[in-house]
Amino acid sequence: MKKRQFLKRLGQAAMATTIVPIASRSQKITHTNQPYPKGEGKDFWTRIRQDFDLKPDYINLENGYYCISPKPVMEKLYALTQMVNYEGSYYMRTSQWENKEKVTARLAKFVGCNPNSLAITRNTTESLDLIIGGFPWREGDEAIFANQDYGAMKDHFYMVRDRYGVVCKEVSIPNHPRSDEEIVALYESKITQRTKLLMVCHMINITGHILPIRKICDMAHKHGVEVMVDGAHAIGHIDVNISELDCDYYGSSLHKWLNAPLGVGLLYVSPKNIPNIWPLLAEYGRMPRDILRLNHTGTNPVQIYLAIEAAIDYLENIGIQKKEKRLRFLQKYWSDKLRDVPNIVVNTPIQPERSCGIANVGIAHMPPKLLAETLLDEFGIWTVAIDGFNVHGCRITPNIYTTTKELDVFVEAMKTLATRK
Numbered sequence: 001m002k003k004r005q006f007l008k009r010l011g012q013a014a015m016a017t018t019i020v021p022i023a024s025r026s027q028k029i030t031h032t033n034q035p036y037p038k039g040e041g042k043d044f045w046t047r048i049r050q051d052f053d054l055k056p057d058y059i060n061l062e063n064g065y066y067c068i069s070p071k072p073v074m075e076k077l078y079a080l081t082q083m084v085n086y087e088g089s090y091y092m093r094t095s096q097w098e099n100k101e102k103v104t105a106r107l108a109k110f111v112g113c114n115p116n117s118l119a120i121t122r123n124t125t126e127s128l129d130l131i132i133g134g135f136p137w138r139e140g141d142e143a144i145f146a147n148q149d150y151g152a153m154k155d156h157f158y159m160v161r162d163r164y165g166v167v168c169k170e171v172s173i174p175n176h177p178r179s180d181e182e183i184v185a186l187y188e189s190k191i192t193q194r195t196k197l198l199m200v201c202h203m204i205n206i207t208g209h210i211l212p213i214r215k216i217c218d219m220a221h222k223h224g225v226e227v228m229v230d231g232a233h234a235i236g237h238i239d240v241n242i243s244e245l246d247c248d249y250y251g252s253s254l255h256k257w258l259n260a261p262l263g264v265g266l267l268y269v270s271p272k273n274i275p276n277i278w279p280l281l282a283e284y285g286r287m288p289r290d291i292l293r294l295n296h297t298g299t300n301p302v303q304i305y306l307a308i309e310a311a312i313d314y315l316e317n318i319g320i321q322k323k324e325k326r327l328r329f330l331q332k333y334w335s336d337k338l339r340d341v342p343n344i345v346v347n348t349p350i351q352p353e354r355s356c357g358i359a360n361v362g363i364a365h366m367p368p369k370l371l372a373e374t375l376l377d378e379f380g381i382w383t384v385a386i387d388g389f390n391v392h393g394c395r396i397t398p399n400i401y402t403t404t405k406e407l408d409v410f411v412e413a414m415k416t417l418a419t420r421k
């Protein structure tokens with residue numbers, strides 16, 4: 001089959017969400033032991049790319065859903081899987097909890113919070129829905145969030161609205177704000193005496209817009225309102241210190257930008273709030289201030305969260321500042337080339353502090369779905385279409401293995417499509 005035909009089929013399959021084959025070849029990790037060149041130049045990032053087992057069929061600019069793990073992390077995961085399978089229930093009844101505690105402590109250090117305030121979860125959805133569902137709501141209480149927030153959390157707010165009579169108030173975040181104060185004022189304008197909880201994205205997933213979390217927390221706390229941060233895209237992407245944000249709750253998915261294996265997340269709850277939240281799955285008999293009372297999971301694949309350490313090792317070998325700088329560079333590399341092109345609309349703020357690796361771009365006369373399909377079908381570029389809440393375009397999420405050459409292909413594709421009638 002010709003490449004074009006193959007991509008067309010793949011595009012149709014993906015867009016129609018039909019089932020694609022699970023494995024097209026057997027997975028053998030061939031890990032190179034070549035050293036990592038010093039510095040931040042091309043040689044370093046070329047070596048990093050060798051750590052990823054990349055499909056040659058398309059340029060993957062959709063790492064925002066989740067990013068594949070590099071080979072050293074996968075090797076560790078396989079070894080852990082074998083260990084857990086070998087040890088059986090002996091492991092579960094002996095070392096399981098101690099090991100989980102060690103991983104939690106390592107993760108807490110990485111994200112800058114006290115381990116007693118941190119729980120390992122499966123993902124952001126579990127972390128934040130646990131808070132929304134377990135919050136001690138009373139009829140007439142009010143919650144604030146943005147209509148650009150993630151659907152699963154908004155749906156849970158609508159559920160507590162229907163279940164407990166909570167009033168949901170939504171703001172719309174401008175794609176190009178004039179200042180942090182504009183954003184803070186937007187949230188503040190919705191606060192009343194009855195407001196209890198404000199949810200805010202650290203990085204809006206559809207645009208990559210980074211919001212001024214500390215300023216929003218300071219403002220909300222002045223009104224006695226608690227703040228829950230959706231940090232799905234922040235951990236492992238930008239340098240985050242949860243304590244410095246002074247939020248009440250923080251959730252993230254570690255399979256996105258930390259390159260941990262699929263199915264791990266975190267939940268931070270500030271110490272004073274732990275006793276107030278009802279768990280999702282009951283764990284009675286623990287002290288009210290013990291965060292583990294919120295973290296009952298039943299039997300689950302423990303090797304996945306043990307591999308978080310390998311993902312932190314991998315990232316720390318690079319350095320979070322260096323990674324953040326690289327991701328911001330990659331985003332600006334393509335978006336600066338497209339911002340002033342007629343018919344092209346970049347839906348992400350231009351200021352470097354307001355975005356990092358994620359950005360969104362559309363073509364004025366082209367529906368986002370068609371744009372995503374055409375990028376895949378004609379140019380072999382995999383993205384995702386976003387069409388709503390003031391954002392019409394494709395979300396572009398490179399990762400540390402992405403090359404500028406791949407981004408050149410994307411830029412040329414966009415320029416071609418922008419002039420097409």
Ligand SMILES: Cc1ncc(COP(=O)(O)O)c(C=O)c1O
Nearest residue numbers: 123124125126150205230232253
């Ligand atoms: C902003 C935001 N919040 C939450 C989630 C949910 O993440 P997960 O599916 O890993 O729970 C996502 C997923 O893309 C997201 O973008």
